[in-house]
Amino acid sequence: MxxxxxxxxxxxxxxxxxxxxxxxxxxxxxxxxxxxxxxxxxxxxxxxxxxxxxxxxxxxxxxxxxxxxxxxxxxxxxxxxxxxxxxxxxxxxxxxxxxxxxxxxxxxxxxxxxxxxxxxxxxxxxxxxxxxxxxxxxxxxxxxxxxxxxxxxxxxxxxxxxxxxxxxxxxxxxxxxxxxxxxxxxxxxxxxxxxxxxxxxxxxxxxxxxxxxxxxxxxxxxxxxxxxxxxxxxxxxxxxxxxxxxxxxxxxxxxxxxxDEGLDAVFERHIRHAEATRAAVRGWGLEVLCADEREHSAALTAVIVPDGYDADKIRAIILDRFDMSLGSGLGRLAGRVFRIGHLGDFNDLTLAGTLAGVQMGLTLAGVPIDPRGLNDALERLQTP
Amino acid sequence: MxxxxxxxxxxxxxxxxxxxxxxxxxxxxxxxxxxxxxxxxxxxxxxxxxxxxxxxxxxxxxxxxxxxxxxxxxxxxxxxxxxxxxxxxxxxxxxxxxxxxxxxxxxxxxxxxxxxxxxxxxxxxxxxxxxxxxxxxxxxxxxxxxxxxxxxxxxxxxxxxxxxxxxxxxxxxxxxxxxxxxxxxxxxxxxxxxxxxxxxxxxxxxxxxxxxxxxxxxxxxxxxxxxxxxxxxxxxxxxxxxxxxxxxxxxxxxxxxxxDEGLDAVFERHIRHAEATRAAVRGWGLEVLCADEREHSAALTAVIVPDGYDADKIRAIILDRFDMSLGSGLGRLAGRVFRIGHLGDFNDLTLAGTLAGVQMGLTLAGVPIDPRGLNDALERLQTP
Amino acid sequence: MxxxxxxxxxxxxxxxxxxxxxxxxxxxxxxxxxxxxxxxxxxxxxxxxxxxxxxxxxxxxxxxxxxxxxxxxxxxxxxxxxxxxxxxxxxxxxxxxxxxxxxxxxxxxxxxxxxxxxxxxxxxxxxxxxxxxxxxxxxxxxxxxxxxxxxxxxxxxxxxxxxxxxxxxxxxxxxxxxxxxxxxxxxxxxxxxxxxxxxxxxxxxxxxxxxxxxxxxxxxxxxxxxxxxxxxxxxxxxxxxxxxxxxxxxxxxxxxxxxDEGLDAVFERHIRHAEATRAAVRGWGLEVLCADEREHSAALTAVIVPDGYDADKIRAIILDRFDMSLGSGLGRLAGRVFRIGHLGDFNDLTLAGTLAGVQMGLTLAGVPIDPRGLNDALERLQTP
Amino acid sequence: MxxxxxxxxxxxxxxxxxxxxxxxxxxxxxxxxxxxxxxxxxxxxxxxxxxxxxxxxxxxxxxxxxxxxxxxxxxxxxxxxxxxxxxxxxxxxxxxxxxxxxxxxxxxxxxxxxxxxxxxxxxxxxxxxxxxxxxxxxxxxxxxxxxxxxxxxxxxxxxxxxxxxxxxxxxxxxxxxxxxxxxxxxxxxxxxxxxxxxxxxxxxxxxxxxxxxxxxxxxxxxxxxxxxxxxxxxxxxxxxxxxxxxxxxxxxxxxxxxxDEGLDAVFERHIRHAEATRAAVRGWGLEVLCADEREHSAALTAVIVPDGYDADKIRAIILDRFDMSLGSGLGRLAGRVFRIGHLGDFNDLTLAGTLAGVQMGLTLAGVPIDPRGLNDALERLQTP
Known part of the structure; x- marks a missing residue:
């Protein structure tokens, strides 16, 4: 549904x-x-x-x-x-x-x-x-x-x-x-x-x-x-x-x-959503794949899964339980990362729902995370 | 967008x-x-x-x-x-x-x-x-x-x-x-x-x-x-x-x-979403309007706004900032409650986004709430 | 198709x-x-x-x-x-x-x-x-x-x-x-x-x-x-x-x-289509139901079926063979007339196809008609 | 419209x-x-x-x-x-x-x-x-x-x-x-x-x-x-x-x-429509471009315009007056033929409307044709 x-x-x-x-x-x-x-x-x-x-x-x-x-x-x-x-x-x-x-x-x-x-x-x-x-x-x-x-x-x-x-x-x-x-x-x-x-x-x-x-x-x-x-x-x-x-x-x-939205506003929106996403990832205690602060993508965030966990199994749980598709790790990253797309036709509450789904999926997969990650994202979203 | x-x-x-x-x-x-x-x-x-x-x-x-x-x-x-x-x-x-x-x-x-x-x-x-x-x-x-x-x-x-x-x-x-x-x-x-x-x-x-x-x-x-x-x-x-x-x-x-979903599954889904919503409301420290535990609606939840706050102003903030429509207080409830619809074509992550929007809107309106309310809802959603 | x-x-x-x-x-x-x-x-x-x-x-x-x-x-x-x-x-x-x-x-x-x-x-x-x-x-x-x-x-x-x-x-x-x-x-x-x-x-x-x-x-x-x-x-x-x-x-x-079309143009279009339809009906040698020249509808034309023929059978042939719905005779007109709607979102070639379908249907039903009826309609349509 | x-x-x-x-x-x-x-x-x-x-x-x-x-x-x-x-x-x-x-x-x-x-x-x-x-x-x-x-x-x-x-x-x-x-x-x-x-x-x-x-x-x-x-x-x-x-x-x-229609039925339908189209063209007294009876296309018919007439002007009249697009003569055929597509999602009455539009367009362009061409096509269409 x-x-x-x-x-x-x-x-x-x-x-x-x-x-x-x-x-x-x-x-x-x-x-x-x-x-x-x-x-x-x-x-x-x-x-x-x-x-x-x-x-x-x-x-x-x-x-x-x-x-x-x-x-x-x-x-x-x-x-x-x-x-x-x-x-x-x-x-x-x-x-x-x-x-x-x-x-x-x-x-x-x-x-x-x-x-x-x-x-x-x-x-x-x-x-x-x-x-x-x-x-x-x-x-x-x-x-x-x-x-x-x-x-x-x-x-x-x-x-x-x-x-x-x-x-x-x-x-x-x-x-x-x-x-x-x-x-x-x-x-x-x-x-x-x-x-x-x-x-x-x-x-x-x-x-x-x-x-x-x-x-x-x-x-x-x-x-x-x-x-x-x-x-x-x-x-x-x-x-x-x-x-x-x-x-x-x-x-x-x-x-x-x-x-109509204005290209600058579109770009700002993507930056905000990327920042909120990184706030959630870090709040959970996980690591973002991008290693250079100057190069974080505003369109997607790749999240490194802790050793001992399979990113594809996490994605499968999230798809099955919450009807959300996330990007898989490709090539040499297979199984080690999942990717959250936050680009295109997207808004704050859909991002919040997305991050809630990731948080629940990680929890259900047994990945040890701090559930305050989602609230860290909301704090970013509360600021225009 | x-x-x-x-x-x-x-x-x-x-x-x-x-x-x-x-x-x-x-x-x-x-x-x-x-x-x-x-x-x-x-x-x-x-x-x-x-x-x-x-x-x-x-x-x-x-x-x-x-x-x-x-x-x-x-x-x-x-x-x-x-x-x-x-x-x-x-x-x-x-x-x-x-x-x-x-x-x-x-x-x-x-x-x-x-x-x-x-x-x-x-x-x-x-x-x-x-x-x-x-x-x-x-x-x-x-x-x-x-x-x-x-x-x-x-x-x-x-x-x-x-x-x-x-x-x-x-x-x-x-x-x-x-x-x-x-x-x-x-x-x-x-x-x-x-x-x-x-x-x-x-x-x-x-x-x-x-x-x-x-x-x-x-x-x-x-x-x-x-x-x-x-x-x-x-x-x-x-x-x-x-x-x-x-x-x-x-x-x-x-x-x-x-x-296709099955009427029983549809009714269960609505009950789950209503329970998660009440978990959030109570987690925030707010009161649900319905006063009889036997009579909670599975379709919507009316939330009482603390004295000194205007429910319609909170709704207006949420509409303006997060593009979400909530129900107003009608008749004698005008300004005193807002209503969250969680019925029809609806799923867990949309509910999570909805509750995130309410939480952020309450915060922006200055209503004192405990931000763990959303996580309480997610805990309910994590259970089938 | x-x-x-x-x-x-x-x-x-x-x-x-x-x-x-x-x-x-x-x-x-x-x-x-x-x-x-x-x-x-x-x-x-x-x-x-x-x-x-x-x-x-x-x-x-x-x-x-x-x-x-x-x-x-x-x-x-x-x-x-x-x-x-x-x-x-x-x-x-x-x-x-x-x-x-x-x-x-x-x-x-x-x-x-x-x-x-x-x-x-x-x-x-x-x-x-x-x-x-x-x-x-x-x-x-x-x-x-x-x-x-x-x-x-x-x-x-x-x-x-x-x-x-x-x-x-x-x-x-x-x-x-x-x-x-x-x-x-x-x-x-x-x-x-x-x-x-x-x-x-x-x-x-x-x-x-x-x-x-x-x-x-x-x-x-x-x-x-x-x-x-x-x-x-x-x-x-x-x-x-x-x-x-x-x-x-x-x-x-x-x-x-x-x-955008202009109300006057819309009304003129309906009059033209009604005139073309009556030209076809009369060209076929059939009679229009409306008996007063001042009162012909620009929206539809009811056609009297000759004695001995059943209007509903003609309609059924046309529906079956040419996938076109025509209006039935209602009340006391049941079986005696069929009605051609030429109103709303309609254009010359769709009218021509409509009249061609009626002509073929009448022919298949054995109603004696003059096949020049359709060409009489086209002559009207050729004039703006 | x-x-x-x-x-x-x-x-x-x-x-x-x-x-x-x-x-x-x-x-x-x-x-x-x-x-x-x-x-x-x-x-x-x-x-x-x-x-x-x-x-x-x-x-x-x-x-x-x-x-x-x-x-x-x-x-x-x-x-x-x-x-x-x-x-x-x-x-x-x-x-x-x-x-x-x-x-x-x-x-x-x-x-x-x-x-x-x-x-x-x-x-x-x-x-x-x-x-x-x-x-x-x-x-x-x-x-x-x-x-x-x-x-x-x-x-x-x-x-x-x-x-x-x-x-x-x-x-x-x-x-x-x-x-x-x-x-x-x-x-x-x-x-x-x-x-x-x-x-x-x-x-x-x-x-x-x-x-x-x-x-x-x-x-x-x-x-x-x-x-x-x-x-x-x-x-x-x-x-x-x-x-x-x-x-x-x-x-x-x-x-x-x-x-659902059945491939054989689809092919038969195209053949019937092509035959009806050629009946119209020949009834008008015009020539079909295809010169070998074994090779007539069931999908489209190219019609040769008599000397002294410009096929593109005829097409322009038809587009302007009857809102129908026909194919132009391409390459060395430019101006000398127009093409009638009768393929794909198509039915008898749409073909009748199409041929009516061509007949009216030819008439308006001054091309001498016999208006019985359309009725010749209808005779073919009356047969399953």
Whole structure:
């Protein structure tokens, strides 16, 4: 009975009004009504990326936009610099390898973001400019760590290196402050099902002039992901092949919700909820996975389970008894952490219910915790 | 952002699948597809009333079903015995007066249910059998007190009195165990927007043979509410005038949800949530309005606000800061209590979020409470 | 497969956006968000009635608003003048009788509207002003005949008679030009499920000052239907008992659709569709039931089936083979006519499909028709 | 007012129940509820393809599935044999070229399907088996011509050639009889937004054992489209990256609708509607584009506009006056044809309305036609 608590770090809870918007009849994607819709969403998607440039919208889920960022800008054998910040960073560099790129993967402990000093070090050493792109996951969905993109940008600049900066914002866009133009990002990769509060099925590439320039000579084979025909058709609000019309209806409504609340207010809300969540975790006497205070994610919190307890069993109890889904530990974190998503369409009382469910689940699983953790969270929530 | 917490004691949160069912296209109310729908809901509505007899469905909200119960069974000047259990009992007897009935209204303190001993006393004294009906509100929505209908029935029987027993279950049906046939109720009045988890717009009369018999000679003027043509048309699944088709779609789905969960499980769930709520209230150091342990409502809890505090100000803070609606004090309770609805489509974590919101709101309003109240509720919720 | 053709004269096809609007979560009917909704629809409903006065909205279907019009304005034994224009006029006067009124029912042949000359004759003869109300069905849903309300008004005025004028617009409001204030109507009765394009479940009384004045002394018993507490609560956007919130969401959207198209354009569209339908009927060589050219309904057309054919069998063939519902002959017209609804959310091609279905059904039923009927309709539709 | 007539050959009209199914809340794509959904749709999608083998479901629109078919089975420089049957066949071979394949494009006149004799000729001549795949568009959406896939298969077999057979069924699947296994197709490409009656956003590859075998050594770079990790995850009902959950809800409902009607009945319905449409076109005195009686599409009909008339102006009149979208002439057919989609969720009366709209539009555009065309179509529709 009653609504499931979908507290994985995405897909997130889709607002009712977005679901309703998506249930409007599909229209002719070559007719004037569609053109108006297309022009509207292509214009209104830009502020959430912090860009005045073009944003390519794919009728595909986020992984596709990873591929699009690579195949549009790079050539076979190009070297890319990646950082092992977690499971998704690992998958992205694997994809780069499969597509024929030469990946330099800087190891990490899955508790920290991409290290700006490592960026500086690698790029400074690359005097021949063989590195063509630096790939950073802004918010690591597997760890709850947010890399400091402005510092990465500064490191690239300090090295005087021409590499492109490709950033994955799949689980941060619309939840955590992000500035494609100001931070000098070349391709921003995003998806619909997290901060944008849509079901999965749309993904995005925000594209800088430099990336656009690179795309003209990039040699990786591409057709579906090719920016050029899309950007050409977008001029009049159309797409070169059938777009995901009903998700675009939802996108229009989701953007309206975000801008009605105000992006700054949205980001503040996420920070507040993340702080309340960490207050609960620490109040319980448990440890947050993210090891650097500067890098706590505002979108999700990964919680380390004490030795001797299985995070997946705790999650199973919580799902069974309280009908709440939490994120599992992925890759090397399997069984050792669970992840609480607190992003997207979310409010204080739903967070309180979420944390109450975690507290009860930990108790039922026998994990020794201090039940005052929840009240610590409420104290944070009582402050605006 | 995110879903409003609608924690008034009705209308309640409507399940998504009920809202979706209601959004199907309206059909011909005189065609074969409708007949099948009509027969199905007229059959399946019976178990929730605990009856094998007919249930009349009105395309009208609950107040209409109050009127229907009276005009179908009584004649101008008939005496009816009513009990001042709260605001809605008061309104119902006012309606009886407006319709030309002679009301004997047994006073009460709004903290207790209809007193079976008073029933016995009044009926025993009425040797001439001038009292034609006893009207009881099963669950007083304004106070969170559930009258003991079986005891009322026993009192009528003990008095050997032929009066009809009319019971309002508007805020109990589908949430609190109820047995029209077993308890010898003659007319049960109900509405769609509480335990049945529908929007407002449907209301019901479950009708005993004795009530049906009375209706044949009842002299109050009636047309819209007249059972006879409705029951005649219902034989084939139809209605004598246009039914509220889309709400009937919703009713079909809501009944499916109730029976899938199982009525006993539904009632147990409501009891558990009511117990957890009282645990929180008492943990905070506050008082529950209901004064008789045998009469605590499983559907809502009315909380007395300490002297010097205004319940409506607390509600306003909670609405403003945490986007939750609570019930106000009605009539003579205005400003002195607030009411927490925990009925209908509801689950443990939503209750936890609700109680967290109340706790934070009380704190922000300066009411001195012990914050361990919420944890007391969680302890109750941890037990199945 | 595909959408059913619901071409009965109501309930009509509900626009998708209205169904979507209705599927929003139910809100607190005593909270500020509801007050804003209430004030909005109570204001915006007025233009479609052609009134600047109050419109009472009931959470009940149209038959209830018939009862409301009578019980608010009349006293037991009051004489009312009614006209036998068809099945629904017959039902309304039956209701008046059941409620204790003294009905004078002017006979009719079910092919014409209320006769203004008869109005003049009866009222002129009633020198003692014992007739308290004249009841007219604006658009007889059973016959497709639209009474000339301004001429009825003129007849009342010519007789210098103080009787109230009560008009049923259940199947005309929002489809056929109607002017409560300008025509001097005292109570206009309407429902949600025809020209207002909503599911059934709301009904209306537009109320003149004179009717309001009458209501203060009207002696029929009333409670649910009583205007006084409703109008009082409406001042702040509320209702005295639970309103049908989700239908009010739909009403807001339906009014938006009507005013976006423009009421004049809506009425013109209905006239065009009615003309095209009559062109088809006459082209087929069949007869329209309405016998007076001044009284053809713009909302539906009743078609007389030639002797020897059963209208219900034709309807059954059309339902079975082409998934289209048509209206049956009601009362004394059973089996002799079928009715084509062309009102509400409707457009040229849906009408063409409707008429094609009727033509094919007549052919399959063996009714001798000229198949050029459909093309005659298209010729009308080709003209704006 | 009223529903738009979306009579382009896809996206098609989405059934209400599919739209409602899609508006259910998104669930955890790694949880047990999703696994059940995944296993169900992965199993139930097979019959519509006529296969007992795996069907890969992409969260992407149909063009992506074209790319997937190529990159999973072929290596850079591989030769593929394509047939110029129309606009989409032209686009697919262009994509093949972009992806690094060597395309042999057999010219055509856009009025006929892929020529089995040409298949035989080219493959027989290719004694060195340099041709690795034959690509055929089953139903050319731009021309309304259905290639005879069994004859193509027979030609490949007659040539004793090992080339893979890749078939695009984007606008035929679920509308026109198709048998992946029986016809020996290796990869069948499909999309959600035509005969499957969903919004765009899902696409499919049905995969033969031979194709699966080829995929193990295929050298084109791939990651997002790679079958291997998808098929592995599908074993337990999951996907390697976020699936388009809400479209999968819709797919489940759409498959239910198709199987409830019965695939044979669905195909018969499409044939009947296509025959009725051709009867209208010929009755008007116009020419159908498809030049081979064996190859008429059951999903759409392309109509040649007489010299001196502009098909796009006719379409604009029809859109403006009758709110109906028709398909434009694509590529070399621009302005010379319009296309009537009669596929997906469609019924007799909607087709009648559609053809009435075309007839009126042609008349208004001044195209000389015989108005008996519509009646010719109705004669066909009167026969089951």
């Amino acid at each position: 009653s609504r499931h608590f979908l507290q994985i770090p995405g897909p997130t809870n889709v607002p009712d009004s977005v679901l309703r918007a998506m249930s409007a009849p599909t229209i002719d994607h070559r007719g004037p009504e569609f053109a108006a819709l297309g022009l509207e969403v292509l214009r209104d998607i830009r502020p959430v990326f912090g860009t005045e440039g073009p944003v390519v919208i794919y009728p595909a889920s986020g992984t596709g936009a990873w591929e699009a960022a690579l195949v549009n800008t790079l050539s076979p054998g190009d070297k890319v610099l990646c950082f092992e910040t977690g499971h998704f960073a690992t998958l992205w560099q694997e994809m780069a390898g499969k597509l024929g790129l030469d990946v330099e993967f800087v190891p990490g402990d899955w508790r920290r973001g991409a290290d700006p000093e490592a960026v500086l070090r690698h790029l400074s050493a690359d005097t021949g400019h063989t590195i063509k792109a630096v790939c950073v996951v802004h918010n690591e969905t597997s760890t709850g760590v947010t890399s400091r993109v402005p510092a990465v940008r500064a490191a690239i600049d300090a090295a005087g290196h021409p590499a492109l900066l490709l950033v994955d914002t799949i689980s941060s866009l619309g939840s955590i402050d992000y500035r494609h133009d100001e931070w000098g990002v070349d391709v921003t990769v995003a998806g619909s099902q997290k901060g944008l509060m849509l079901p999965p099925g749309l993904s995005f590439n925000a594209v800088s002039d430099k990336a656009l320039h690179a795309s003209r000579t990039a040699g990786l084979a591409k057709s579906f992901w090719d920016w050029a025909p899309i950007l050409a058709a977008n001029e009049r609000g159309f797409f070169p092949y059938t777009p995901a019309t009903n998700l675009l209806y939802g996108l229009r409504e989701a953007l309206r919700l975000l801008y | 995110s879903r409003h917490f609608l924690q008034i004691p009705g209308p309640t949160n409507v399940p998504d699948s009920v809202l979706r069912a209601m959004s199907a296209p309206t059909i011909d109310h005189r065609g074969p597809e409708f007949a099948a729908l009509g027969l199905e809901v007229l059959r399946d509505i019976r178990p929730v009333f605990g009856t094998e007899g007919p249930v009349v469905i009105y395309p009208a909200s609950g107040t209409g079903a109050w009127e229907a119960a009276l005009v179908n069974t009584l004649s101008p000047g008939d005496k009816v015995l009513c009990f001042e259990t709260g605001h809605f009992a008061t309104l119902w007897q006012e309606m009886a007066g407006k319709l030309g009935l002679d009301v004997e209204f047994v006073p009460g303190d709004w903290r207790r249910g209809a007193d079976p001993e008073a029933v016995l006393r009044h009926l025993s004294a009425d040797t001439g059998h001038t009292i034609k009906a006893v009207c009881v509100v099963h669950n007083e929505t304004s106070t969170g007190v559930t009258s003991r209908v079986p005891a009322v029935r026993a009192a009528i029987d003990a008095a050997g009195h032929p009066a009809l027993l009319l019971v309002d279950t508007i805020s109990s049906l589908g949430s609190i165990d109820y047995r029209h046939d077993e308890w010898g109720v003659d007319v049960t009045v109900a509405g769609s927007q509480k335990g049945l988890m529908l929007p407002p717009g449907l209301s019901f009369n479950a009708v005993s043979d004795k009530a049906l018999h009375a209706s044949r000679t009842a002299g109050l003027a009636k047309s819209f509410w007249d059972w006879a043509p409705i029951l005649a048309a219902n034989e084939r699944g139809f209605f004598p005038y246009t039914p509220a088709t889309n709400l009937l779609y919703g009713l079909r789905e809501a009944l499916r949800l109730l029976y | 595909s959408r059913h053709f619901l071409q009965i004269p109501g309930p009509t096809n509900v626009p998708d956006s209205v169904l979507r609007a209705m599927s929003a979560p139910t809100i607190d009917h005593r909270g500020p968000e509801f007050a804003a909704l209430g004030l909005e629809v109570l204001r915006d409903i007025r233009p479609v009635f052609g009134t600047e006065g109050p419109v009472v909205i009931y959470p009940a279907s149209g038959t209830g608003a018939w009862e409301a019009a009578l019980v608010n304005t009349l006293s037991p034994g009051d004489k009312v003048l009614c006209f036998e224009t068809g099945h629904f006029a017959t039902l309304w006067q039956e209701m008046a009788g059941k409620l204790g009124l003294d009905v004078e029912f002017v006979p009719g042949d079910w092919r014409r509207g209320a006769d203004p000359e008869a109005v003049l004759r009866h009222l002129s003869a009633d020198t003692g002003h014992t007739i308290k109300a004249v009841c007219v069905v604006h658009n007889e849903t059973s016959t497709g005949v639209t009474s000339r309300v301004p001429a009825v008004r003129a007849a009342i005025d010519a007789a210098g008679h103080p009787a109230l004028l009560l008009v049923d617009t259940i199947s005309s409001l929002g489809s056929i030009d109607y002017r409560h204030d300008e025509w001097g109507v005292d109570v206009t009765v309407a429902g949600s499920q025809k020209g207002l394009m909503l599911p059934p479940g709301l009904s209306f009384n537009a109320v003149s000052d004179k009717a309001l004045h009458a209501s203060r002394t009207a002696g029929l018993a009333k409670s649910f239907w009583d205007w006084a507490p409703i109008l009082a609560a409406n001042e702040r956007g509320f209702f005295p008992y639970t309103p049908a919130t989700n239908l009010l969401y739909g009403l807001r959207e339906a009014l938006r659709l009507l005013y | 009223s529903r738009h007539f979306l009579q382009i050959p896809g996206p098609t009209n989405v059934p209400d129940s599919v739209l409602r199914a899609m508006s259910a809340p998104t669930i955890d794509h790694r949880g047990p509820e999703f696994a059940a959904l995944g296993l169900e749709v992965l199993r139930d999608i097979r019959p519509v393809f006529g296969t007992e083998g795996p069907v890969v479901i992409y969260p992407a629109s149909g063009t992506g599935a074209w790319e997937a078919a190529l990159v999973n089975t072929l290596s850079p420089g591989d030769k593929v044999l394509c047939f110029e049957t129309g606009h989409f066949a032209t686009l697919w071979q262009e994509m093949a070229g972009k992806l690094g394949l060597d395309v042999e494009f057999v010219p055509g006149d856009w009025r006929r399907g892929a020529d089995p004799e040409a298949v035989l000729r080219h493959l027989s001549a290719d004694t060195g088996h340099t041709i690795k795949a034959v690509c055929v568009v089953h139903n050319e959406t731009s021309t309304g011509v259905t290639s005879r896939v069994p004859a193509v298969r027979a030609a490949i077999d007659a040539a004793g050639h090992p080339a893979l057979l890749l078939v695009d069924t984007i606008s035929s699947l679920g509308s026109i009889d198709y048998r992946h296994d029986e016809w020996g197709v290796d990869v069948t490409v499909a999309g959600s937004q035509k005969g499957l009656m969903l919004p765009p956003g899902l696409s499919f590859n049905a995969v033969s054992d031979k194709a699966l075998h080829a995929s193990r050594t295929a050298g084109l770079a791939k990651s997002f489209w790679d079958w291997a990790p998808i098929l592995a995850a599908n074993e337990r009902g999951f996907f390697p990256y976020t699936p388009a959950t809400n479209l999968l809800y819709g797919l489940r409902e759409a498959l239910r609708l198709l199987y």
